[in-house]
Amino acid sequence: MILSSDASVIDVSEVTRTFVLRRRTGWMRRERSDVHAVRDLSFSVRAGEMVGYLGPNGAGKSTTIKMLVGILTPSAGRMRVAGLDPSRQRLRLARRIGVVFGQRSALWSDLPLRDSFDLIQRIYRIPPARYRRNLDEFIELLDLASFIDTPVRQLSLGQRMRGSVTAAFLPEPEIVYLDEPTIGLDVVSKAAVRSFLARTNRESGTTILLTTHDMTDVEQLCRRVMVIDHGRLGFDGTLDELRTRIGGVRTLRVDLAEPHPPMTIEGAQVVRVDGARQWLEFSSQDSAAPLVSAVAARYPLVDLAVGEPAIEDVVARLYTTDRLPAVPPSRTDPDPAHPPSPVR
Ligand SMILES: Nc1ncnc2c1ncn2[C@@H]1O[C@H](COP(=O)(O)OP(=O)(O)OP(=O)(O)O)[C@@H](O)[C@H]1O
Numbered sequence: 045m046i047l048s049s050d051a052s053v054i055d056v057s058e059v060t061r062t063f064v065l066r067r068r069t070g071w072m073r074r075e076r077s078d079v080h081a082v083r084d085l086s087f088s089v090r091a092g093e094m095v096g097y098l099g100p101n102g103a104g105k106s107t108t109i110k111m112l113v114g115i116l117t118p119s120a121g122r123m124r125v126a127g128l129d130p131s132r133q134r135l136r137l138a139r140r141i142g143v144v145f146g147q148r149s150a151l152w153s154d155l156p157l158r159d160s161f162d163l164i165q166r167i168y169r170i171p172p173a174r175y176r177r178n179l180d181e182f183i184e185l186l187d188l189a190s191f192i193d194t195p196v197r198q199l200s201l202g203q204r205m206r207g208s209v210t211a212a213f214l215p216e217p218e219i220v221y222l223d224e225p226t227i228g229l230d231v232v233s234k235a236a237v238r239s240f241l242a243r244t245n246r247e248s249g250t251t252i253l254l255t256t257h258d259m260t261d262v263e264q265l266c267r268r269v270m271v272i273d274h275g276r277l278g279f280d281g282t283l284d285e286l287r288t289r290i291g292g293v294r295t296l297r298v299d300l301a302e303p304h305p306p307m308t309i310e311g312a313q314v315v316r317v318d319g320a321r322q323w324l325e326f327s328s329q330d331s332a333a334p335l336v337s338a339v340a341a342r343y344p345l346v347d348l349a350v351g352e353p354a355i356e357d358v359v360a361r362l363y364t365t366d367r368l369p370a371v372p373p374s375r376t377d378p379d380p381a382h383p384p385s386p387v388r
Pocket residue numbers: 063064065079080081099100101102103104105106107108
């Protein structure tokens with residue numbers, strides 16, 4: 045069992061990763077361009093933390109994880125994971141980390157799930173008693189019993205993901221990276237994966253770095269979030285701090301009798317439309333009552349609800365405002381007991 049401690053297990057200091065692209069522009073001519081997938085990235089993660097790593101497509105999340113695993117080498121800067129240099133000590137590190145990388149499965153597709161797990165036991169030399177205990181527990185928590193003897197290639201996406209999560213956690217790694225673990229999953233599988241991650245993090249103290257576009261994952265699992273965009277860290281703090289950072293806004297969710305172009309209401313702004321449902325943002329200093337009256341007077345109102353902005357809207361606002369600082373400050377000493385302040 046790994047116990048939570050004050051020590052940081054992931055240290056990233058001023059890391060940059062540049063890809064060089066060479067494009068043919070004519071006979072014997074090539075143009076070179078640099079893609080800065082990650083720039084001056086600095087953060088640390090303490091043992092036992094579960095951190096959400098968020099950002100739009102192409103922000104640099106996968107590149108970060110590939111460097112943390114050791115399959116990509118930073119162009120500049122320094123990384124330590126569990127005290128090791130990932131790219132130089134990749135094999136030693138591999139025994140101490142688990143990885144679930146989106147839809148790519150680490151399981152043997154022709155074998156029944158159970159045989160894949162047995163192979164993992166042998167590769168990682170997990171003592172038989174511990175292996176049986178862990179496997180029994182995971183079968184129950186992730187509800188694997190009905191398909192554990194089915195070949196992996198016949199499994200649904202959600203079943204395969206539950207198998208991949210089991211495979212990653214079976215050797216009891218200190219750190220697990222999960223890249224989009226709930227993408228495309230059915231409701232049951234999503235719930236199973238989420239409650240498994242919450243429980244394992246809580247009870248075994250496994251450090252988890254979670255990349256996701258699913259904001260329910262973040263809201264249910266991560267006290268701390270880091271937001272990356274264009275390779276730069278733009279925010280590192282709690283979810284509440286992220287909401288505060290974006291400004292004091294509240295949301296009025298309105299259901300109309302039928303789809304309608306975005307409403308025009310003074311003191312509020314439509315931020316999202318989905319069929320007959322619209323979301324308006326208004327200042328948290330204002331009362332919702334006049335807004336509700338104005339909507340009811342002018343539009344065929346069916347239902348409404350006032351709430352905090354959804355985290356996906358908050359993150360989207362982060363990207364679309366100019367609030368991301370050009371160069372994020374280096375974070376070297378976050379303390380889970382005293383959540384870090386957002387980057388200003
Ligand atoms: N091998 C590569 N060669 C060239 N450019 C690359 C390579 N890998 C990534 N990039 C570029 O680096 C940037 C960051 O990509 P990365 O895959 O890390 O983003 P991401 O945040 O994981 O995105 P997504 O959510 O879409 O997976 C993108 O502009 C991408 O096109």
